Amino acid sequence: MKGLYCGGALAALAAASAASAQTAPLAEPQAKAGLPADVIADIVVTARKREENLQETPIAISAFGNETLEARGATRVDAIAGSTPNLTLSNSPGFGAQSSPAIYVRGIGQKDFSPFTEPGVGLYLDGVYIARSVGGLLDLVDIDRVEVLRGPQGTLFGRNTIGGAVSITSRQPDFDHISGSAALTIGNYRRRDFKASLNLPLTDSLAVTLSGATINRDGNVRRSDGRDLGNEQRLVGRFALRWKASSRMTLNWSVDGTRVREHGPAFRLTGIDYRSRIFNPDNLPLALTAGGTPLPPGVAFGTPQNGMVHVIAPPDGAFPPAVVAATGGYRSTLNFPVIDLNGSAPGGQIYPSQSGDAPTDNFALLNNYVATFLGGQPCLSPPNGSALYDPSGDPANGACYNNQYVTRTNQGTGADFSRIDIWGTALNIDLELSDSIDLKSISAYRKLKSASDRDGDHSPLEIVRYGNDPVDQEQVSQEVQLLGSAFGDRLKWIFGAYYFRETGVNLNQVSFTPLSFEVGGYFRNTSIAGFGQLTFDITDRLSLTPGLRWTRDRKFYDATAGGIIANRIGIVDPRTQYPGGLPACGVLNPSVVCPLGPTKGTAFAPGQLVQQGQASTQYSDLTPMVNLAYKAADGLLLYSSYSEGFKGGGFTHRTLPLPILPGGIPSFDPETVKVYEAGFKLDAFGRRLRLNAAFFNTDYSNLQIQVFVGPAPQIKNVGSARIRGLELEASLAPGGGWRLEGGLGYLDARYTSLDAALVNGGLTRNAVTLSSKFEQVPDWSINASLSKSMSIGDVELTPRVDWSYRSKVYFDSINTQAIAQPAYSLVNASLTAASLSDGWTFSAQITNLFDKAYYNSGVFNETFGVQENLIGRSREWSITLKKLF
Template sequence: MRSHAALTRYRTMLLQSVGVTLGVTLGLTSVAAAQETFGLEEIMVTARKFSEALQDTPISITAFTATDLEKRGMSNISQIGDATPNMKFDATAPISGASNAAAIFIRGIGQTDFILTVDPGVGLYLDGVYISRSVGGVLDLLDLERVEVLRGPQGTLFGRNTIGGAINLTSKKPDGKFAGMGEVTMGSYNRIDARLSVNIPIIEDKFFARISASSKNRDGFGRRLLTDQKYGNQNTNSVRGAFRLLPSENIEINLSADYTRAREESPVTTLVWDRPLSEFGGGAITGLYNMFVAPVTGLPYDSRWLPHEKNTSYATGPTGSNLDVWGLSMTVDWDAGPVAVKSITAYRKVKADFGRDPDGSPVVLVQTSNVMDTEQFSQEFQFTGKAMNDRLTWLAGAYYFKETGSDDVTANIGWGIFEALGIPLSIHGPTIVDNRSYAAFLNLNYAITDKLNLSGGIRYSEDKKKATVNQYFTDLGILALANPVGKKNFDDVTPKVSLDYRWTGEFMTYASYAKGFKSGGFTGRYVVPTLEPRPFDPEKLTTYEVGFKSQFLDNHVRLNASAFYSDYKDIQVTIFNGVAPETRNAAKGRIKGAEVELTALPAEGLTVTGAIGYMDAKYTKFNPLDSVGLVLPLQITNKFVNTPKWSLNASAEYRFPLGEKAGDIALRADWNYHSKIAMDAVNTPELIQKGMSLINSRISYHSPNEMWEFALFVTNLTNERYFVGGVADIASFGLVEATWARPREWGASVKASF
C-alpha cells in the first residue's frame, strides 16, 4: 500500500505543475492586458446536443477547430491523442496486424483488443453516428469543422453508451458559397499526399453539396531482412460527399456518404527481449518445436532471430492490411414549434483482411490472418425543447443499433510440430456476431438562478449479444475444437447529475456525478474444446468530477481545469490463456487525476497553448480466479494499460507580417510528453514504454489574401524510437513483440484556396 508520504509527494508535484502553468500564464499575458485589438476565438461545441460556447459547458472537454488541426499538421484522428491530456490513441491494435485499428483510452479506460466480441471503452462518433468497431476506426480528418474529446461517462446524451468518454467529430456542412481548396504534400519515405474539397451551391438557398477527397502514400520504414520487403507503409484513398437540403424554413436534411480504401502492409512489429538470451524462445510450444522439428529442418527457434537493426525482422509469414469502409447517413432536423425533432439514420460496412507473423522468424511457430466483414445499422431520435419560461431545457432520446459480422481467422500454431506428430496444421474458422442494442435517455438542464444551473439525466441500456465461435482443424475439414453459440443480455440504468455556478461572466465552476456502463461479451478465441463461448461481465464506472472554466485578461487567456475520482468495477482485461488472448474481468480499481488546459495570446500574432494531465490508477481488489479456476496473472500493483501518470503538451506559434502586400510567415513548435506506459495488462517489462518527449515543428508562408500557403515541417524532430503497442506470450512461445511508431520525417506542402 502506498505510503502517506508518497501520496503527499504526488499531490505536491501536481500542485507545482499547476502553479508553473499559472505562473507562465500570468507572465506571458502581462503585455496582453494592455492590448485590445485581438483576442481568443470563441469555440462552439455540441457536447450537450445543442450549440454552446466551450466555456459554458460543464464537462471536461478538449476541442479542436479545423484551423487547430491544420496548424498541428494532423491528418488522421489518432493524432489528437498527443495534444489531449489523459488520452492515448493508437492507430493499430496489438495482436491484429491491421494498420487501421483504433485503440483509444481516456482517463485509463479503453480497450486494446480489436475482436468483434469486445466493445470499445471510448465512443467514436462521426456526425452523431457511432463507429462500432476498432478496425476502420482511425478516421481521416477530411473536411472537418471540429473535434471534441469528452472525458468521463456520456450516456445521457449519446446514442450508444460511452463509459470512458466520447470523441465527437463534426463535418463541415455545405452552404451557399462556391469555394474550395486543394493541397499537395511531399516528403520523406517518398511521401505524396493530396487533398481536395469543393463546396457547390446547386439550388440557391435550398440545396448545397460538398465533395472532398484525399490520397495518402508513403513507403514503409520497416524491413524484413530475409525477403527485403518493406512494411509500415501508407496507401489510403478517401472520398466523402455531403448534401444539404432546406425544403422549408423549419426543416433541414443532411445526407452524407463516405468511402475509404487502403492497400497497405502491416505495421512495423519486431521482437524485443531484455532478459538473458538463453531464455528467449523458452516457451512450451517452442520447446516442442526445437525437440521434434529443429533437428530435421536445421532451424531452431533461438536468439539468432532477435533483430540487430532498428525496425527490422526475420519474419517471412503473413503481412498486409487491406481495408474497405463505406457509410451512409441521413440527419433530419425539424423545428416543430415547442419541440425540435432530430432523426439520425445510418449504415456502415467494413471489409478488411490483415495478417501477422509475431514469432519474427522463418520458423512457423505462430502466424495469424484475419478476414473481417461487418455491417451496422443505427437509428436515433432526439426530442428537445424548453419549458418553465425557458429556464428548463430538456432532451429525450431513443436509440436502436444492429450489428452483424464475421471475423474469419486462420492461426498456424506450432506448424511442423503437429505435422511431425500426425496432427492437422492450422486452426481456422469464423467468429460470427449478431448484436442488438436498445436505449432510452433523458437529460434536463434547469436554470435555478441566472448564475446557478442544475443538470440531470438518466439512461436505460439493453444489449443483446450472440456469438458463434467456429474453429476447425483445416486438414480434417470437420469440427475438431469448438462450435459453441453464446447468447447473453446485458442491461443497466446509469444516471448523471451536475451543478454549475457562474461567478462572473468569465469564471464558472461545476461539479458532477455520473455512472457509466460497458456491455459484457464473449471470448472469441479457443484452442481447447468448449461447449459455449466463455462470457465476461459488463464494466461499471462511477465518476465524481469538479472543475472550472475561466477566460480573463481581456479575452487573452483561457484556463480550464478538472479533477476526478472514478470507481471502476469488473474491469475487462485482455491476457493470454495458453496461446490465445482472451478477455476476463479483473475485480475493481480506482482512478483519480486531473487535467489543466491553457490557451494564451501574450502578444499580437503569438499563440501559446499547454496542458497537463495526471492519473493515479490502481487495482483495489482482485479476483484471483476466473470462471474456470485459472489464475489470472495480474497483481494489485500492476499498472493499468495505456495509462501514463503524467501527460503534458505545449505549443507556440508566432505569425508575423512581411509587409503590407507581402503576406506573413508563421513559426510553430509542438511538444508532448508522457511518463512510462504499460502496453499490456500483466506489465511485461519489455513492454513498458519509458517516459519520453516528441517535438514537431513547422514554418509556413501565407499570401496576403490567404489564397496560398506554403509550409515546411518536421515530425518527431529528435527521432525518438518508441513503441505504441505490444504483445507478450512468454509461457507458450517465449517471445515479446512490439509495434513501433514512425521515425523522424520531413515534408513540404502547398495549399491553394478559391
C-alpha cells in the first residue's frame, strides 16, 4: 500500500513537470484580534472543488473559520454540532472505543463504528476521505475552516456522503514571514491543554509549518475503583511543507498524527430490564413454587395468574436443564438454545417448559436465575407487593444483578480503555496547465491502529463485556481533478477520477453471562470512480450545473476470528438435540413434555468458529445532480436542485447464537437517496443581515439501520422512508460591535415501508414500526449566539453567550424510552480580552452554564437487559492565554 501511495505521488509529479498552482484557499476572517466587523465578512469555501464565495455557492453549507471556532471555544470537530442546523455530531461509542463519532446530517448517518459498515456522512481532512469513524473526532489544531455540506454530495465527493460531508481544511504554510501562536488552557477536571504552531519560510518559494497539541482532562464519570471515565489524553501533531516549484506548480505535503490513551467512555448504568419473552414479557412479579408443584389446571407456564407469573423450582433444588423455547416469533425452531448445566436431565427426562425454563433471552435475568437455583442467592424474589427480581439492590446479594449497581458511580471492575494511534500523509499538487486549465492531484496514505475494552454491565459481574476490540486499518487513495473554464468564464467545468483501497483486521471479543466468543476478521475494500460537473452561465443571472459520478465498489471479508472462547453455563445448539427440528412442546405446546433429544453435547464448544469462510460483493452506481441558480438581485441568490447519493453495503460479522456455515455470511446492500431541494441566500442592509434557507424532500431507499438479532447488533436493510425539512441560518451585525447569529433546523422523518421479517425478526420484544422515530436525530435543532465587542484602551473586550436546543432524541431504532434524551438546552458563556498591539489574548469560558444533566448517547440490548447512557459533561470552566507572533 505504501508503495502504491508513493507510485501514485511520483506519477502525479511526473505529470506535473512544468506548471504553477492556485494557492490554497483561505477563508476571510470574520474578526481581527477578536473584534467583529460592522459588516458580515465574506467566507471562501471549496464545496465545489474550487474557491467560491459562500453566498454565491448554491448549496446548503455552514462554514466556520478559525476565529469563529475559537470564539465558540471549539477544540474538537464535534463542537460545531450545537451551531449547525440538522447536524448530529457526537461521541457515540456504543459498543466500542471513545472518539468514534456518530455523524448525521438531515436525519441520515450511521452510529456503528465497525469497519464492515460505512458512514452516511463523509469526513474529509484537506480533501482526503477518512474511511473509519474510530478516531474521527478530530482535534481542531491550526485549521483554517470547517465546512458542513448538507445533502448528498455524490457527484464531487462520492459514496458514503448521502447525508452530507464535513470537510476540514488546515492552515497552509506561507512564504511571507515567520509567524506562530502558542496557547495554554487550564480548567476544572484538571484540564490542561497546550497548543502551538510555527510558520517558517525557508526561502521565497519554500515554507514549513509545525503544529501540535497536548490535550488532557479528567473524565466526568467515576468508577468505584477510582478510575475516571470519559477523560481526554491526546497528543496531536502536524508537519506541512509548501513548495512553489515554479510559477505554475505548487506542492503541499503534510504528515499528521494523533495518539490517544484514554479510559473508556463515560457510560453509567441507568436501568435494568428484567423482562423475558420466555416467561415474563410483561415484567410482572414472580411467584416461586418449591418442589415442582404443578401449576393450577388450565394454567400454562409463563402465563399471568392473579397479577403475577409463576416460575416453579425443580424438586430438591436441582437446576432444570430444560428446553428453552420462546413464543413462536423466533426465526425458526432451530434457533432455540438449550440450557444443559448438568449434562443430563434427572431421570433421563428434560424438564418440560412449564417447570422452569431458563430465561436465555435476557442475560441479566439469566444471571439471577442461575444464582438463585444453583448458587443459593435470593435473586429471584417471591412477590412482596413491590419487589421484582430483588430490585432493592441489597449489596449482600453479591451474585445478584440488580439496582445496587444503578448509581451515579460506575461499579464496573473490568478493563475500560481506549487506545488509538493514527497517522497519515498527503501530497497535493496544483498545476496550471494553461491560463484556463488546472490539474490537481491528491495522493494520500493513512494508518489506524486502535484497541478498546469496556465493562458494559457496570458491575463486578460479567453480564456483558465488550473486550479486546482491535481495529488495524490502512488506506491509500488517489484523486486527480482537471478544472477549467471557457467562453469568457461563462462555463466552468471539472472532471476527475478517484481510487481508494483499504485493508485491515477487526476482531470483536465479547463476554456474556453464558458465553464468551470472538467474531470478525480480515477485510479489503476498493472503490474506483469517475466524475464530472459543469456550471454554465446561461445569462448574467441564471446558471445551470449538471453533474454525474460513476462508482464501483468491491468488498471482501474473511472470517478469521477465534469463535467460541468459553461456554460457562452450558448453552446447547438444539440442532444437536433435535436434528429434525424442535418438536412442538413446552412453550410452543404446553400440553406436551419436550422429549430428550437423540444426542447430547454442546454445539458451542470452545474453539468452534461462529463464522467460517469468505464472502465478497460488488456493486456500482450512478449519482447524478442538477442545480439551477438565479441571482434575483444584488445579494439575493435563489436555487433549486435534484441530487442522488448512495452508501455502500457491507457484511454482518456479529452473529449469535448459531454459527454461520461457510458461504453463509450475511450481508446488506447499499442504501440510496433522491433529494429535491430549494433555497435562497440573502445579504441585505449593506451586508449587515445575512439569511440563508433551504427546504428539502428526501426519498430514502433500502435503509441500513442497526437492529438486534438476539445479542448481536447487526446492520440490515429494512425498507424505505421520506425525510422533509428546512434549515435557516441568520447573522445580524447592527453596529456598535454587536453580533447576533442563529440557526434553525427541522426534520420530519418517517418510515414509509418496512420489511417486518427483517426488522422484527421475532427475536426482540420491541421492534421498529412505521411510527418509530429515527435514531440519533431530533426533530428540532435551534441555536443562537449574542456577542458585543467594545474597546477599552488597547484591549478589545468581547463577552459572548451561545445557546443551543435539541428536541427529544431516541438513541436506538426501537425507540427505547428508558435511554432516550428528552428535549434540552445548553448555554455556554465566554469573555475574551484581546490586545491589538502585542498579540496577547485572554479568554475565560464556562460550558453548560446551568449545569444541565443530559445524555450524549445510550445503549440498550434487550438480550443483555442492560440500559446504559453516555453522560454529558457538567458545568466546566476554563481560561486560555494565547500569544500570536
